[in-house]
Amino acid sequence: MLAAVRSATLIGVDGQPVTVEVHVSSGLPAYQVVGLPDAAVRESRERVRAAVLSSGFEWPMRRITVNLAPGGIRKSGSGLELAVALGVLGANDALPAGVLDGVAVLGELGLDGSVRAVPGTLALVDALARAGVECVVVPALNASEAALVGGVRVRAARTLGELRACLKGEEPWPDWDPPPDVPGDSDSSIAGDDELVDLGDVRGLPFARSALEVAAAGGHHLLFCGPPGTGKTMLARRLATILPPLTHREALEVTRIHSAAGEPVTGRLLARRPFRAPHHTASTAALVGGGSGRARPGEITLAHRGVLFLDELGEFAPTALDALRQPLEERSVRISRQPVSLTFPAGFQLVACSNPCPCGAGAQGCRCSDAQRERYRRRLSAPLLDRFDLRVRVDAPESVDVRGESSASVAERVAAAYERQCARYADWPWSQNAHVAAGAVPRLLPLGPDADDAWRALIAERILTGRGATRIRRVARTLADLDDASAIAVEHLDGAALLRSDVP
Ligand SMILES: [Zn+2]
Numbered sequence: 294m295l296a297a298v299r300s301a302t303l304i305g306v307d308g309q310p311v312t313v314e315v316h317v318s319s320g321l322p323a324y325q326v327v328g329l330p331d332a333a334v335r336e337s338r339e340r341v342r343a344a345v346l347s348s349g350f351e352w353p354m355r356r357i358t359v360n361l362a363p364g365g366i367r368k369s370g371s372g373l374e375l376a377v378a379l380g381v382l383g384a385n386d387a388l389p390a391g392v393l394d395g396v397a398v399l400g401e402l403g404l405d406g407s408v409r410a411v412p413g414t415l416a417l418v419d420a421l422a423r424a425g426v427e428c429v430v431v432p433a434l435n436a437s438e439a440a441l442v443g444g445v446r447v448r449a450a451r452t453l454g455e456l457r458a459c460l461k462g463e464e465p466w467p468d469w470d471p472p473p474d475v476p477g478d479s480d481s482s483i484a485g486d487d488e489l490v491d492l493g494d495v496r497g498l499p500f501a502r503s504a505l506e507v508a509a510a511g512g513h514h515l516l517f518c519g520p521p522g523t524g525k526t527m528l529a530r531r532l533a534t535i536l537p538p539l540t541h542r543e544a545l546e547v548t549r550i551h552s553a554a555g556e557p558v559t560g561r562l563l564a565r566r567p568f569r570a571p572h573h574t575a576s577t578a579a580l581v582g583g584g585s586g587r588a589r590p591g592e593i594t595l596a597h598r599g600v601l602f603l604d605e606l607g608e609f610a611p612t613a614l615d616a617l618r619q620p621l622e623e624r625s626v627r628i629s630r631q632p633v634s635l636t637f638p639a640g641f642q643l644v645a646c647s648n649p650c651p652c653g654a655g656a657q658g659c660r661c662s663d664a665q666r667e668r669y670r671r672r673l674s675a676p677l678l679d680r681f682d683l684r685v686r687v688d689a690p691e692s693v694d695v696r697g698e699s700s701a702s703v704a705e706r707v708a709a710a711y712e713r714q715c716a717r718y719a720d721w722p723w724s725q726n727a728h729v730a731a732g733a734v735p736r737l738l739p740l741g742p743d744a745d746d747a748w749r750a751l752i753a754e755r756i757l758t759g760r761g762a763t764r765i766r767r768v769a770r771t772l773a774d775l776d777d778a779s780a781i782a783v784e785h786l787d788g789a790a791l792l793r794s795d796v797p
Contacts, residue, residue, distance in 0.1 A: 296383030299397040300376035301417040302368045305635040306553035308420030312362045315380030320356035328361030331369045340402050341378050348406035348454040353385045372411035375400030392460040395427040406453040410434040413553035418442045436469035437560030492531045493699040497690030504685045509535045510710040511771030512725035514643040518796035519687035521653045525646045526604050533568035534700035537711035547598050554590045567599030573608035581616045581626050588628045588635050593620050596641035606645040607672050621680050682764045683792045710774040726770045731763045738770045741780035765789045
């Protein structure tokens with residue numbers, strides 16, 4: 294007897310539909326899984342068998358072959374177990390024919406037949422919906438997450454026995470479990486407490502504040518350099534409060550990535566752009582992805598469509614910083630994994646803070662030796678420093694008592710400038726000035742009538758390479774967007790040049 298059940302597996306952060314075929318034939322009792330299962334899938338046999346038996350069903354004492362199709366892709370994790378168990382029931386005549394037509398099934402099994410949550414439900418259901426599945430059966434705990442996809446009916450499963458009864462129409466479908474609680478702030482994310490911080494808390498630093506606003510509006514990489522205690526970290530962390538809103542499609546994409554990475558997902562889409570702040574002791578794998586076992590997305594992928602904030606940039610391992618260069622260029626990262634290599638999205642905005650030297654004092658009262666300073670400078674390699682569109686020195690603020698402008702009012706200007714960019718780039722694969730392809734810059738970011746001479750003078754004076762000139766032009770366009778100006782004027786070029794100083 295043969296039965297087929299639709300399900301899905303994760304490849305990187307994307308779902309891939311899988312058909313689980315179960316064949317029961319005469320012969321000595323045996324159980325074999327074919328079709329590139331990983332170790333976790335192969336080892337699921339005992340769990341599936343125990344779950345079937347403890348749910349009161351018969352385990353066929355015959356030859357059972359489980360085939361996972363398509364055969365060319367690696368199937369990982371335990372989310373296929375529920376589909377395998379239903380396949381065994383179907384092939385053993387314990388399930389009426391046709392009840393699984395148009396239905397896909399996701400879930401891990403406990404030994405007692407309970408259905409447990411699976412990571413990446415959003416990505417898996419999204420892939421199944423695109424493949425034309427009408428109804429998905431998911432663990433009750435994942436049901437509200439699955440419903441975020443839309444366009445597909447979601448049914449909850451709590452136990453294998455109850456699921457069989459529901460499929461046969463003998464029992465009503467169970468209610469969804471409430472989604473898990475929103476997590477508090479973790480080490481690497483300020484989600485949860487960013488409601489409490491505000492740009493209004495930061496006094497003084499008018500130039501650094503305007504750099505932060507430009508970075509938020511145009512998506513530019515930003516480096517603050519200055520001695521400790523100047524408020525540069527406090528300021529950078531508040532970038533999260535002024536970033537432009539996510540579109541619905543972007544929010545779905547970001548939530549899907551976080552779900553596939555095993556981050557807790559509630560029954561709501563992530564409303565804000567991610568803001569990830571890994572510690573400088575983070576390993577290269579934690580930062581860019583990979584690691585032993587199943588390749589996991591790193592901080593740069595969790596920061597996709599948001600910000601990767603590196604405080605104390607000079608303290609990160611040089612190998613970790615070098616590993617950022619390719620993803621910064623391509624906005625995605627390749628992780629080599631036999632037999633295939635995976636590509637994770639990594640369209641993040643890099644924001645960093647750095648001390649001018651190891652002791653932090655910089656020009657005033659530095660106690661470092663020349664050799665120490667030189668070593669530090671080499672650590673922040675020129676190619677990495679070159680990738681920051683905005684490089685701003687932050688010095689100790691003059692004593693000021695007035696509160697700064699609030700996040701809400703800055704965010705309003707940022708959102709308006711962002712909308713102008715979205716309109717301009719409607720037919721292009723990017724939505725912010727920082728991402729305009731170098732070849733398209735002259736045509737898409739034209740200079741105003743008086744700005745040509747200033748542009749040539751700027752290039753000559755700063756001895757700019759093509760790449761540096763392109764970066765300044767993109768920032769100038771963001772300044773023009775914040776001004777609601779149709780073309781780049783001289784003052785925008787001057788402003789962009791000031792925002793890209795030589796640091797440290
Ligand atoms: Zn020093």
